[in-house]
Amino acid sequence: MSRWQRYRVTLTTILVKEVLRFSRIWVQTVLPSVITTALYFVIFGRLIGERIGPMDGYPYLDFIVPGLVLMAVITNTYANVVSSFYSSKFSRFIEEMLVSPAPNWVILAGYVAGGVARGLLVGVAVITVAMLFTDIRIHSVGITLVVFLLTAVLFALAGFINAIFANSFDDISIVPTFILTPLTYLGGVFYSIDLLPPFWQSVSLANPILYMINAFRYGLLGVSDIPLGVAFAIVMVFIVGLTLVCLHLLRRGVGIKT
């Protein structure tokens, strides 16, 4: 059996383990996002949205769908990796992997794939709910899928770094609460940055989530505040950077080895 075949088995094992983990507790992992997003659609879309009027030429409800879907994907991907990897540290069963010949990049890929799988499941569920409220047609399936996957990978990597440095369960909720959620809300989920004064438009451009939401909005609706190439370039830079950081931390054994 070749080395690569062994790596494939290891990667599949970690992915299946992760999928089984969040599937077993789907009431905690999948359902909340679906309910929350449905409430957003009802309140911001139907009730308030009808008073707001069109945004970027689209009904307000249609405009917020991409942002809400991506918000659910970001939150769930991040939460899956950070909670799963931190739990394995806390209960020490990360040692099962550390004593095995699994290379660091395979361990990382397995956890990222697990996070992406949860993001995919939740994303599909939220889009399905969105279809009940709107009749949007996907502008570009390819771009939608690519943005979706790249965003999920990026936040899975970010969740992994959070888990490595976390020393308590409080530490795994600090970043989502105080950094991720504000950045997502300020990343143009509910509004076009054209509505902002020039200064705040410039500030918004420093928010990486803005690029992802706009690229995803382009995929779904065909409209974006940001050029698509810039959005992809920025997401790729983050993915490469975070991957290198994760591998460096794993090689050094930060947070997982004495």
Add this chain to the structure above:
Amino acid sequence: MPVTSAPPSTHADGARSSRVPALAVRGLTKTYRGGFQALKGVDLTVEEGDFFALLGPNGAGKSTLIGIVTSLVNKSAGTVEVFGHDLDRDPEAVKTCLGLVPQEYNFNLFLPVLEVVLNQAGYYGIPRREAMRRAERSLRQLDLWGRRHTEMRRLSGGLKRRTMIARALVHEPRLLILDEPTAGVDIEIRRSMWEFLRRLNREGTTIILTTHYLEEAESLCRDVAIINRGEITERVEMGEMLARLRTETFVLNLKGRIAELPQLDGFVFQHLDDGTLEVEITRDHTINGLFEALSRNGIEVLSLRNKQNRLERLFLDMVDGREAAAREDAR
């Protein structure tokens, strides 16, 4: 005085001495953040096929040493080779050769037994069908197959430990390291685990064992190393170590009662109660001689037991010096 020379190989046959050692550790040093030096240049060789005891008091460096060998702890300096594979140069080969049964539980409590073992096989790159075959074999060997669907958290302490052994064996390691494998398990399960480990060793698996039950080490292991304050202070065959005992103490249950202690040359008696005697026998006398002398004095013995584990006494001697042994004697 730390032992830094190569270990003795008197028990080994000619072929064994020419083999690549199962474990070769050289100059291993570990300094923790804050400056505490857990290992101070440890040299240790364990031959293939050995059943090896690594003994030492709490905080001596046993777990750090095992942690470094199994890649759970980063070393500060030194080299580790497992069956000739260097840990720095070829960690995957080293890890493939190793199986670890840790002291602390390190499994997902919410997973069933079978899934814990199958996942471990998967981490080693063993395809699912083969993993299932090996998992079934390991679990059957350890009488766990009937519990394969039970969540780990619902198992008793002994069954959890046995599951960790099954998990460590699923990739068929050549070197199995057990860190306090029988801690907290009842005597029946402990004995059955001993028997299992003996059989495993007979079938060719090299075993390194750390334990606080020195009776366990004496019963199972052929070679022993004692580590204290981050240094290997002894590295000998178990038989040779036990031969260093100058005296042994036995407790005799007598048929009938005796009022006065017998005065027999070479034996020192002590009354525990009217029907029980404690006797210390020096190395130049035998138990046969003791019984003959007692018979001549009309004292009949119903049963006899060793008062103190022999290795325990030597261990105390070596770790804490003669004073500790004297204190133990005085109790």
